[in-house]
Amino acid sequence: MGAVMVQPGGDISEIARLMEVFNQATEKLSRSYIRIAELQKELAEKDRKLNRKTRLEALGRMAANLAHEIRNPLGGIQLYASMLRRDLAGDAAKVQVVDRILAAVEGLDRLVEEMLDFGRDQEPRRVPTRLSAVVDSALDLARTALEANRVGVVRRVEGASVSLDPEMMRRVFLNIVLNAAQAMEGGGTLTIEGDASAVRLSDTGPGIPPEILEKLFTPFVTGKAKGTGLGLAIAQKIVEAHGGSIEASNNPEGGAMFVVKL
Secondary structure: OOOOOOOOHHHHHHHHHHHHHHHHHHHHHHHHHHHHHHHHHHHHHHHHHHHHHHHHHHHHHHHHHHHHHHHHHHHHHHHHHHHHHHHOOOOHHHHHHHHHHHHHHHHHHHHHHHHHHHHOOOOOOOEEEEHHHHHHHHHHHOHHHHHHOOEEEEEEEOOOEEEEOHHHHHHHHHHHHHHHHHHOOOOEEEEEEEOOOEEEEEEOOOOOOHHHHOOOOOOOOOOOOOOOOOHHHHHHHHHHHOOOEEEEEEOOOOOEEEEEEO
């Protein structure tokens, strides 16, 4: 075999330098690809949110217009049914039928009001507010439903002051609490914990059906036998108007969890 010729030291050093430059360039290129993939993902998410926002705005306008169209004749039905009830005061059986009509009208009126709420632009009137006080106010309003379904509440919410609209945020928490109470008809526990940045509400109910979970905040989508499917859509709109977000998931150990990020 012939002898192996060793290149002069200068050539080896140059090759090593070129390899180092090549490795650095490869590493930068790899990081660039990763960043491009991240930007593409962010862009797709922003595009999805923009499309959803546009669709919801159009749906909100349509719902508001429809609600106005329904409200006028609905008021007439309620007025004439009330007059009829007064005239039939001596006939208990007929009064009962009229009462059913009035109850149905009241249910439709609540639906119309929710449709109008969903169609309105949410403009929070922010004031320094203790978040724990807002949660407690929502629990007070939901007390009857919680007691009726034997639902216990564990509350661990810090009393830090936050700039928010107390009435609007109370409606958000009230909606989630009432949903939890309805989900735990046989009894259970609702745990509310958090601070000024986020509040988590977890229940021990059956959880959210998978087919409903992904579209839970979509208007008119509900997993309840009775419900308009607008409550959580309005709650999301309120939270987003505050610059926050609301998420729903199922706990691994069972039950549903909502996270309100402020």
